[in-house]
Every structure is written in structure tokens, then in C-alpha cells.
Amino acid sequence: MNTHSPTPDATPPEGSAALSWHTSEHAEQLAQALAETVARDLRVAIDARGQAGMALSGGSTPKRFMEQLARCALDWSKVVVTLVDERWVPPEHPRSNAGLLRKHLLHGPAAQAQFLPLYAHAPTPENGLPRVAARLDALDLPLDVVVLGMGEDGHTASFFPEGDHLRQALDPNGSARVLPMRAPGADEPRITLSLPVLVQARALYLLIEGDAKRRVLEQAMDDAELPIGAVLQHAPDLQTYWCP
Numbered sequence: 001m002n003t004h005s006p007t008p009d010a011t012p013p014e015g016s017a018a019l020s021w022h023t024s025e026h027a028e029q030l031a032q033a034l035a036e037t038v039a040r041d042l043r044v045a046i047d048a049r050g051q052a053g054m055a056l057s058g059g060s061t062p063k064r065f066m067e068q069l070a071r072c073a074l075d076w077s078k079v080v081v082t083l084v085d086e087r088w089v090p091p092e093h094p095r096s097n098a099g100l101l102r103k104h105l106l107h108g109p110a111a112q113a114q115f116l117p118l119y120a121h122a123p124t125p126e127n128g129l130p131r132v133a134a135r136l137d138a139l140d141l142p143l144d145v146v147v148l149g150m151g152e153d154g155h156t157a158s159f160f161p162e163g164d165h166l167r168q169a170l171d172p173n174g175s176a177r178v179l180p181m182r183a184p185g186a187d188e189p190r191i192t193l194s195l196p197v198l199v200q201a202r203a204l205y206l207l208i209e210g211d212a213k214r215r216v217l218e219q220a221m222d223d224a225e226l227p228i229g230a231v232l233q234h235a236p237d238l239q240t241y242w243c244p
């Protein structure tokens with residue numbers, strides 16, 4: 001098990017006093033610290049309600065975190081996992097977020113977790129949406145854990161700047177759990193959980209690396225036009241895990 005978790009940094013990066021930062025010099029240590037925290041959240045949920053629900057981000061940053069989480073001692077058969085968003089590509093495609101999750105998290109004991117994919121074999125997210133939405137009806141809300149990521153353009157989940165369903169996805173009172181998304185900055189059509197599903201989670205984390213993303217996040221604190229800024233407005237308890 002992990003023994004070297006970084007201490008949450010008492011001195012947040014300049015200009016970011018209102019965000020809760022957990023920082024480390026090393027990506028591996030940061031991943032380990034977040035994995036231990038998430039594993040604890042999942043155990044608490046299982047003890048309290050008999051099961052735990054979690055939504056994780058894709059992209060490249062969460063690989064280390066997923067590998068560390070897979071090593072944590074947990075009753076994985078009581079964990080339901082989904083993604084915060086998915087690229088509309090089949091699971092065997094190199095850009096599939098489901099593929100990433102299967103490779104880096106759902107192996108060993110963690111393979112016992114129930115995985116609810118956001119992709120359905122259909123030509124477009126709009127075609128596949130009813131099947132994905134029906135699948136997600138099985139998800140008890142609020143989720144126990146959500147781990148967000150962020151791109152340097154300020155997107156999080158698939159809330160992309162200029163996204164065609166961005167307004168609906170960011171509606172704090174919207175009823176849809178999942179929406180399609182197309183945007184100039186996204187390489188392929190997407191599907192994403194909605195803001196209310198994400199920010200109502202019992203524990204909400206943001207995992208980012210690098211100075212460029214840190215600057216974007218700091219800028220977003222005063223800029224709700226950036227999708228991550230809109231999320232911050234509705235997520236006062238967001239915990240940010242960052243390393244250079």
C-alpha cells in the first residue's frame with residue numbers, strides 16, 4: 001500500500017486562495033495521495049450504503065492515479081464506476097476513455113467493479129444517447145466520488161468552449177444526466193455527464209498537472225465563460241490535486 005502521500009500544501013499557489021489545493025513535486029506521489037483519499041471515500045460509502053458510485057475522467061493525466069487506485073484494498077464488487085465523459089469512439093480505439101479505464105483501473109481485484117460505459121455501438125452520440133441514459137438510470141445519485149480533469153482550453157468533462165450543448169450541460173437545474181457534445185476544440189463528438197450530476201457528488205476532485213493548467217484554473221476563478229470556471233461557481237468544495 002501507499003505510504004508516501006504528500007501533505008496538502010498549506011501555501012496555495014499565488015492568486016488561488018479560494019481553491020483547496022493539494023500539491024506535490026511528483027506526479028506519482030500526487031496520484032498516490034488522491035488514490036488513497038478516493039479509496040477512503042469509497043470505503044466510507046460502502047460502509048454507509050452498501051455500495052459506492054464513482055465517475056472518473058479520461059485523457060492522459062489520470063493514468064497514474066488509476067493504477068494507484070487499482071492497488072488500494074477495497075471491496076471492488078460493491079463499486080460502480082462510470083466516466084465523466086467519453087469520446088464517441090469504440091472501446092478498442094486508442095482515444096477511448098473506457099479503454100483507458102479498463103487498462104489502468106479495471107484489472108486485478110478492481111476488475112470486479114461494475115463499469116457503466118458512456119459509449120454505445122451507434123454512429124453518433126445522439127443515436128446512442130437513449131441507451132447510455134437508460135444504463136445510467138442504474139446509477140444511484142449523488143455519486144460518492146467524481147474526479148475531474150481539465151484541458152488547457154478550460155474544458156472539463158466534455159464541457160468544451162463553444163460546445164453545441166454547453167448551455168444545457170452547465171445548467172445547474174437541468175434534468176439530463178448525460179448529453180451529447182460537439183465543439184471546435186474536440187477531435188470527435190462527445191458525450192458527457194451534466195454539471196448537476198458532477199457537482200452534487202459527495203466528494204469532488206480535480207486532478208491536473210503543469211503550470212499552464214494551473215494558470216488556466218486561476219484565471220477561471222474570475223471567468224465563468226471558461227467551462228471550468230462555470231463548474232467552480234457550483235463546486236465550493238472542489239479539492240484540486242496539482243503537481244508541476
Ligand SMILES: O=C1O[C@H](COP(=O)(O)O)[C@@H](O)[C@H](O)[C@H]1O
Nearest residue numbers: 057058059060061085149150151
Ligand atoms: O478529452 C479529455 O480531456 C480532459 C483533459 O485530459 P488530459 O489529457 O489533458 O488530462 C479529460 O479530463 C477528459 O475526461 C477527456 O475526455
